[in-house]
Amino acid sequence: MSGGFTLVEPEADAEPQADVIIFGQPEKSHTGWRPFLWLAAAAATWLIAWYVIQDLADWISYTLLGLEHGSRVGESLAFFLYDVPKILLLLSGMIFLVTVIRTFFSAEKTRAVLSGKRLGLGNAMAACLGVLTPFCSCSAVPLFIGFVESGIPLGVTFSFLISAPMVNEVALGMLFGMFGWQIAGIYLVTGLMVAIVAGFVIGKIPHVERGVEDFVWDVAVGKTEIAAANLTWGDRMAEGWKATKEIVGKVWPYVLIGIAIGALIHGYVPENALAGILGAEAWWSVPASVALGVPMYSNAAGIIPVVHALTEKGAALGTVLAFMMSVVALSLPEMIILRRVLKPRLIALFVGVVATGILLVGYLFNMVI
């Protein structure tokens, strides 16, 4: 399948370095029933908040501030005051859940599972593991080299590298909050499909491995043995809580700005104003939105509220979905990171194949819905 090259075995035959720590995991063990008590309290608070935010937003806008029902200012404000806590709640819940699930996975385990897998099944597994494995695009280079050196086919590696940033907890949480679980589900499934098919196609291209920088094949990867983590459920929850605080702390300004812009569009842009340029009939709007998405390196948190408001005013769902995927899956900073291990022609191929996949998703939805 990856004909014409032999993999260079790492020359480092030294003893593996033992008991290496993965930083960032809880240092103290959280045992006993206390973590569960915390979880129950947090879940109860979450649910109460969930049920009062709508009334609270209405009360502040219409009673406290005395704005008129149906007035533009009133509508926009009530929309903003309801959406911000709603989205932040869903986002927190999603990040917590995904992080707890991810404590069962690691890049090392994923690498071991995928090594020696063939194109096809390997791509499907890689795409799914891309969602479940803790991954930061800042570590894309060591991860890429580690994957390639342990004999994972390039196409399979790409499936992982496409799905990991595209199908992430922030995008899913935001979509869930703004569009409902159906659209979040559709995004999850189509995102995985794009990752699987694009990785498969890249892997099928003859001599594709020549697009990898030559030094990558000669790297001698050291061996390590990770100190056994033995996480308790309390540890996993502690990690989930930590990640929730960290990510929400980072993205909330984007959520706020995104929802503020969305609220303005909601209140001030006339119904169907965008149907002409962003509607399903405008065939060119899908490629245009994909092209527009590449240089935009925004996280899903800021983009989705705006995009949601646009669909209310007549933008087609497929167009909007394609735009979002392009923003998160094809970002310039990630290309620059990958440039360290990939030659420009392979980067171009990567962008081309992924963009085509996203384009097809966009058209498909515009046709179906």
Place this chain on the structure above:
Amino acid sequence: MVIKVLGTGCANCVRLKELANAVIQELDIEGEVVEVTDISTIMGYGVTATPGLVIDEKLIGYGGVPSKAQLTSLVQQAA
């Protein structure tokens, strides 16, 4: 003591380097903190994520920034 921070200039790599500098200063240990940015060398230590922490050529850990307390105890153990 030579502390090596393996990383290609990511935000966490910079944080780890600063933290390591602060720790050896506080412990009053004679040593230096070196940045390793060459990706082949980094991979030679066997990390799958950056930043990595190497003390006197032994890989201690990687994939994030340890807390100051954790790093302090790791440095003390190695000293």
